[in-house]
Amino acid sequence: MIGARTAQANFCRGELGPQLYGRFDVDAWGTALRKARNVIVLKYGGIAKRPGTELVAEVLDPTQPVRLVPFQFSLSQTYALELGQGYMSPCAGGGRILEEELAITAISNASQALVEVAYHGFAVGDRFYISGCAGDMGALLNGRAWTVVAVTDASHFRIDADTRAVAPFAGCSGGTTRSAPPVAPAAPVVPPVNPAPTRPAIYFGGSGQFGGKAWY
Structure with a gap:
């Protein structure tokens, strides 16, 4: 018996499920793949290698389970939502979406x-994300989110980072220097919970146990 190979140029149906491995009589069988790993199916039928990944940042709380959920707001705005225990942190453009630097x-x-x-x-x-610090201090602190453990005054606070074993602070680039305390945003107005509607009574006439009326 002589085997034969046929060229396949269309992969628009993506990857086949195990139930269709032997169903060559189905139209999707000739335009699909049995296994597609690390590839992206293009809308014109071809396939391309999946692009590589890049480490953006460590998750905010690595001690708890974290899930990354893709979110597309529009054709030009896409995000990766980091959903952790009691928080959600959006990422886009190769980094986290943060407040004022x-x-x-x-x-x-x-x-x-x-x-x-x-x-x-x-x-x-509060969580405080550090970047732009120079020297050994920056090697330890940059690219990570630290927790504020104590607030000394309006311009000083302590974080959960042990810096005793690194060289002294050598400067940090970027960011703005405030000249006045920030204005706290107004608390959102939460509407009161509407009471559950009262179910109306329905009755019908006729002879019965309750004087010819049944109530529900």
């Missing part, structure tokens, strides 16, 4: 590093 003027060498940021506006438990 603030300038760091000093970081101490301590078991819980003291960070100096003018009028930071943070509270205990």
